[in-house]
Amino acid sequence: MIFMEGKIRIVKTGTPGLDELFTKGGFIHNSSVLLSGEPGAGKSIIAMQYIYNGARIYGEVGVYVTSEQSIEKLRENAKELGMDFSELEEKGLVKLMKIPVTRGYEMASDELMKEIKKEGVKRVAIDSITPLENLSSDIRAFRVRILTFIETVTSQNITLLVTAEKRKTDFDNMEFSPEDFLFDGLIMMGRLRKAVSFERVLSVIKMRGTKHSEELYPVEINNSGLIIKNLEE
Ligand SMILES: Nc1ncnc2c1ncn2[C@@H]1O[C@H](COP(=O)(O)OP(=O)(O)O)[C@@H](O)[C@H]1O
Numbered sequence: 376m377i378f379m380e381g382k383i384r385i386v387k388t389g390t391p392g393l394d395e396l397f398t399k400g401g402f403i404h405n406s407s408v409l410l411s412g413e414p415g416a417g418k419s420i421i422a423m424q425y426i427y428n429g430a431r432i433y434g435e436v437g438v439y440v441t442s443e444q445s446i447e448k449l450r451e452n453a454k455e456l457g458m459d460f461s462e463l464e465e466k467g468l469v470k471l472m473k474i475p476v477t478r479g480y481e482m483a484s485d486e487l488m489k490e491i492k493k494e495g496v497k498r499v500a501i502d503s504i505t506p507l508e509n510l511s512s513d514i515r516a517f518r519v520r521i522l523t524f525i526e527t528v529t530s531q532n533i534t535l536l537v538t539a540e541k542r543k544t545d546f547d548n549m550e551f552s553p554e555d556f557l558f559d560g561l562i563m564m565g566r567l568r569k570a571v572s573f574e575r576v577l578s579v580i581k582m583r584g585t586k587h588s589e590e591l592y593p594v595e596i597n598n599s600g601l602i603i604k605n606l607e608e
C-alpha cells in the first residue's frame with residue numbers, strides 16, 4: 376500500500392494515534408526516526424507495532440532487531456500485546472533478529488545488511504542503540520557510527536526507526552543526548568506524575584520535512600497494544 380502526500384511518500388507508523396501527529400500523516404519515506412525515552416515508556420512496543428502493523432496492515436516487509444532480549448521472549452511479549460509475529464515470519468513479511476552487542480560490534484553487520492537488502496524490505500526497527508553507545512570509546516566515534524549506519528540503511532529505500540534509552544525525560548526541562556541530533560526525526564517518551572500515579576506521555580520533538588504537533592499526548596498500553604490518545608473522546 377502506497378501513501379502519498381503531494382509528491383512525498385508517507386510511511387504509516389502502525390501505532391494508533393501517532394500518524395495524526397504529523398501533518399503529512401506519518402513518517403517520511405526513507406527517513407530515520409529516533410524514539411527516545413525512559414525505561415518502560417513504551418518504546419519497544421511502538422517499534423514492534425511499526426514492524427508488525429507495517430506488515431499486517433500495509434503489506435510492507437520489515438526487519439526488527441533486538442539487542443536486548445531473545446527472539447523467543449520477544450515473540451512472547453508481542454503476543455501479550457495482541458501481536459502474533461509467527462504467522463508474518465512464516466510468510467516472509469517479518470524478520471526478527473537478535474544482534475547481541477559485544478566488543479567490536481558492527482552496526483551495519485553483514486548479517487543485518489543481508490536481511491535489509493532482501494526483496495521488498497521497507498521498514499527496519501533497531502531496539503535499541505543504547506548498548507552501542509555504552510560500548511563506544513568516545514562520543515565522536517559513536518556519532519560517526521550512527522550517522523554511517525543511518526546513511527547505509529536509508530540508502531536501501533528503507534524507513535528506519537531506532538530506539539534509545541534515556542535516564543530521565545523531563546519535558547519541562549529538556550536535555551538532549553548526542554544521538555538525539557543525528558536522526559531526521561525525534562520522538563520523546565516518558566512519564567508525568569499525576570497526583571499519586573504516573574501517566575505515560577509522548578511528544579514529537581522534530582521531524583524534518585513535515586510539520587508536526589508540538590503537544591504532549593497520553594499513551595495507553597493494554598492487551599491490544601499501545602495507542603496515542605490524541606482524539607477527543
Ligand atoms: N499487556 C500489557 N498491558 C498493560 N501494560 C503493558 C502490557 N504489556 C506491557 N505493558 C507495559 O509496557 C511497558 C513496557 O513497554 P516497553 O515498550 O517495553 O518499554 P521501553 O520504553 O522500555 O521499551 C511495561 O513497563 C509494562 O508496564
Ligand SMILES: [Mg+2]
Binds near residue numbers: 418
Ligand atoms: Mg525497550
